[in-house]
Every structure is written in structure tokens, then in C-alpha cells.
Amino acid sequence: MVVIRLSRGGSKARPFFNIVVADKRDRRDGRFIERIGFYNPIAKGQAETLRVAQDRLTHWTSVGAQCSPTVIRLIKQAAKTTAA
Numbered sequence: 001m002v003v004i005r006l007s008r009g010g011s012k013a014r015p016f017f018n019i020v021v022a023d024k025r026d027r028r029d030g031r032f033i034e035r036i037g038f039y040n041p042i043a044k045g046q047a048e049t050l051r052v053a054q055d056r057l058t059h060w061t062s063v064g065a066q067c068s069p070t071v072i073r074l075i076k077q078a079a080k081t082t083a084a
Contacts, residue, residue, distance in 0.1 A: 004060060005068040006039065007032060016040055019052060019071060021060050036060070039074055050078050 001024045008029055010016035017039040020032035037052035052075060061067065067075070 002033070002060070002063075002065040003068060004036070004057070004065050004071050006070055014042060019074075021056075021065060034060075050074055052078060 002021060003024050004019065004021050005028070006017040007020045007022070008015060008017055018035050019037040019039060021034045021036060022030075022032040026032070034056065036056040037050070039050050040047065041049070043049040057075070
């Protein structure tokens with residue numbers, strides 16, 4: 001099964017997450033099919049916190065990929081900020 005989930009990067013105490021499409025059996029930070037965005041929880045000032053390629057997200061969900069609960073929460077959060 002294909003999942004859309006977060007893959008951790010960055011250094012100790014400074015997390016940075018890529019939003020990736022990966023096979024469920026692969027490791028969290030291992031091999032992935034496509035990188036469709038990022039999430040930076042410690043962004044300050046004008047730095048971008050979240051970016052998701054909506055067209056690629058729509059494509060992968062239309063062919064059966066499942067989003068992790070965290071990715072679903074982030075997408076809803078991004079939709080609220082862009083609508084406001």
C-alpha cells in the first residue's frame with residue numbers, strides 16, 4: 001500500500017519534515033516514491049511553515065494512496081490559513 005507521510009530530517013532539536021509518498025513497508029526516513037512538500041515546525045518570521053503540491057496530493061489520493069493522520073491534520077491546517 002502507498003502512504004503519504006512525514007519523513008524526518010534536520011538535526012537534533014531542530015526538526016524538519018518532508019511530506020513524501022512511500023510504500024508502507026519502507027522505513028520512515030528510507031526510500032520514497034516522490035517528495036510532495038515539507039513541514040517546518042520551528043519556522044520563524046516570514047519563513048514558510050508548510051508547503052504541499054496540491055496537484056500531486058490530489059493525484060496520489062486519486063490512485064489510492066492513504067494519508068497519515070498527521071498529514072491530514074496539516075493539510076486541514078493549511079486550508080484554514082489560505083482560506084482566511
